[in-house]
Amino acid sequence: MxxxxxxxxxxxxxxxxxxxxxxxxxxxxxxxxxxxxxxxxxxxxxxxxxxxxGHANDAVNAQVAQALADSASPSWAHVREHGAATALARHTGALTKVMFTNSGSEAVHLACRAARAYTGRRKIAKMAAGFDGWFDDVSFGNVTSAEAGFQDGARPSTERTTLIRFNDFADIERLFTEDPDVAAVLLEPMLANAGCIMPLPGYLQHVQDVAHRHGALVICDEVLMGFRLFPGLAGLREGLDPDLASVGKAIGNGVPVSAVVGKPHVLAGFEEGRVTRGGTFSGNPLACAAVTSTLAQLDSQxxxxxxxxxxxxxxxxxxxxxxxxxxxxxxxxxxxxxxxxxxxxxxxxxxxxxxxxxxxxxxxxxxxxxxxxxxxxxxxxxxxxxxxxxxxxxxxxxxxxxxxxxxxxxxxxxxxxxxxxxxxx
Known part of the structure; x- marks a missing residue:
């Protein structure tokens, strides 16, 4: 047993x-x-x-070991956090504000909270069959679920989440005629967890244009693809201008770390204390050491x-x-x-x-x-x-x-x- x-x-x-x-x-x-x-x-x-x-990278391990020796959880602001945020923001274009979390699921959840707070709307539209974390809101419509294969006129929706079909140009247009309460579209640069389905030419830009035209934000979920194709966000490489992005995985080379990056005006509510955030281990010294060391190496790969x-x-x-x-x-x-x-x-x-x-x-x-x-x-x-x-x-x-x-x-x-x-x- x-x-x-x-x-x-x-x-x-x-x-x-x-x-x-x-x-x-x-x-x-x-x-x-x-x-x-x-x-x-x-x-x-x-x-x-x-x-x-690669596993057990010597430089990353050395920096993480030093952070562990200095104290894994000092509670208060520490000397590694600003440096890690600055290093990350150098790679994320206009998304210059950073909030660290511990997992990709947390980062997506926090980005959705930011979008709801900024727009005053309730719903997040996600790609059917996409995986944006295991929290209840965004696990709706995951790959192999009954909802993921929905047909026209039968869009699955909950109080906080609705689905759109990846690579369907008309479906994103229909979404906003059916539901004006969409705070943001959660967009993956590639539908990775459905077997690496590539976007059709112009599709990602089309989704962004439609969302912005209807007053919704665009969240690039870069937890998987961020820093995979070059040292930065895959969405930026495709010419997108998202309002928020979730990043993780490769930014720490296996050490648990993720982050929300966003435009300053979108994340102002967090700085002003109007929107709640927290996390005992968010931005901890080990994670920040891993980010700083990893990104420095990725720049020369x-x-x-x-x-x-x-x-x-x-x-x-x-x-x-x-x-x-x-x-x-x-x-x-x-x-x-x-x-x-x-x-x-x-x-x-x-x-x-x-x-x-x-x-x-x-x-x-x-x-x-x-x-x-x-x-x-x-x-x-x-x-x-x-x-x-x-x-x-x-x-x-x-x-x-x-x-x-x-x-x-x-x-x-x-x-x-x-x-x-x-x-x-």
Whole structure:
């Protein structure tokens, strides 16, 4: 009997058994993890996107260790907090005000509070099938939920949350004719937790333009994609001008930290004491040390090289599976992407040979059996991937050419093992 509910503290950590054994990680370094039996794996979950410099980065660890030695929780304002906020704000454009929190879910929750306080409106519109945290308001309509696949005229809505369809230009227009009480649109630069569905050309700008035209704010949820493509916000790279953003994960290289960044006039209510915030551990010395050290290193990293290595991996794995009669496609970017089994008839007007561009298409080709079999085959070959059809593969700056070659060989092995069950030729 275990005292830990479901064996884990977060449901995302649940993995199938391999040869009757559960996986328990002992330690990690660089691109690798080791389990409790000493077996080594190439990691592609990387703290679900948090570990961008590689596991146990020496510089980050040294700064965090010093902060721990100085006092993990001094209660009052401390010497590391302003420096970390300044370092973060240098990367976030016009979003120059910073409030630290501890998790991405907290950051999104606080950003939504800011939007409601500023506009006086109640509802947040989020992308159906997007994941913006596990709090009740924004977990509504998450991937695989019944609400996520809603049809025209049947928009799911609660007192505080309503849904819009990603990549549907007309749906965001309809939203504001149906409901004038929307305080903000919560926008992901890529629908990452639905398998890395990419935005159509012009879609993100269209959502922002419609929201602003109707007096609603735009919140970029950058917890996953922030600092993944370059040292800054993915939304800014796409030319957006959001009012608020939630950031986290990669800004601390695995140390628990997140933040809300916003335009000064939007966050003025917090500075003036009109809007409540708190958090004993928000902006703690360990988190601030991690942010300062991580961002300093990200500024000098070769993002283009990392993304190119990932694109090489994507092309290779698609070719390795095709050689075994299994058609797969990938979607996303070089350093964060999803894998889709692509065989079958065209669905919703999209050819099966292409990656899905809507959640409706994604849900029609998602294959839990394929994703689970891929996870187990790769795990046996020494690579850890998420077992969900909507999972993602992340690469860190420690995933160098040699690691990519190891991964390609593992995918080749996995494709051969899976061919008898999934080959379509």
């Amino acid at each position: 275990t005292n830990l509910v479901g064996d884990v503290s977060s449901a995302a950590r649940i993995l199938p058994e391999l040869n009757g054994e559960k996986l328990f990680i002992r330690n990690g370094k660089g691109a690798y993890l080791w389990d409790d039996r000493g077996r080594r794996y190439i990691d592609t979950a990387l703290g679900f996107g948090a570990v961008l410099l 070769d993002y283009a090289g990392l993304i190119q290595r990932g694109d090489t991996l994507r092309d290779a794995l698609e070719n390795r599976f095709a050689a075994q009669g299994i058609h797969v496609v990938t979607s996303g970017y070089g350093n964060v992407f999803g894998i889709w089994p692509g065989a079958g008839a065209p669905t919703a007007g999209a050819p099966a040979a292409g990656a899905p561009s809507t959640y409706q298409q994604a849900s029609s080709i998602a294959d839990p059996a394929f994703s689970s079999a891929l996870h187990l085959a790769l795990r046996e070959a020494g690579v850890l991937v998420m077992p969900s059809p909507y999972g993602r593969l992340y690469l860190s700056f420690e995933h160098d050419d040699d690691v990519i070659e190891e991964m390609i060989a593992a995918f080749d092995t996995a494709a051969r093992r899976m061919s008898a069950r999934f080959a379509t030729r």
